[in-house]
Amino acid sequence: MLYHSKYSSEKKSHKPKDIKKISTNKIKKMLENIGVLENMAREESSWTAMRFISAFRALNWVRKSCFSTKLGDDWSRALDEFQRQITDLVTDFEMDVSCTIKFHATIFHVREHLEDEIKLRPEAPRGLGSVSTQTAESMHHRFD
DSSP states (O other): OTTSOSSOTTSOOOSOTTOOOOOHHHHHHHHHTHHHHHHHHHHTTOHHHHHHHHHHHHHHHHHHHHSSSBOOTTHHHHHHHHHHHHHHHHHOGGGOOOOOHHHHIIIIIHHHHHHHHHHHOTTSOBOGGGTOOHHHHHTHHHHO
16 A cells, blocks of 8 residues: 555645755654644644654654664664554545655665665664765755
């Protein structure tokens, strides 16, 4: 289910044309402070928001376990939980969520890379923070 979009190729994207790229630091800050959003959702009885909060918590676990320079011992469980949360959202058609390529890459290809990393360096496997292009990508604006 997570490798196919639930939308047909004829359906138009709901993504606004003027959406701005959110910086990684802002996303990290949001994930680290998800309790604030959870409190607001509870106060408003927004059960839809609560479903996304569970997915955000799982994403934060993946971030900490898989995307640091040292691979966390719980990386596989973190990816399993993230997959479960995303699958729950995608399979609930009332939520109107599709599996994006980034969800797919995180759920399947991150696991493949980390399994290869463990085979190559069983004594001290590295997380994706050691191979991330984020730093190089963030410097592009200085040269444009």
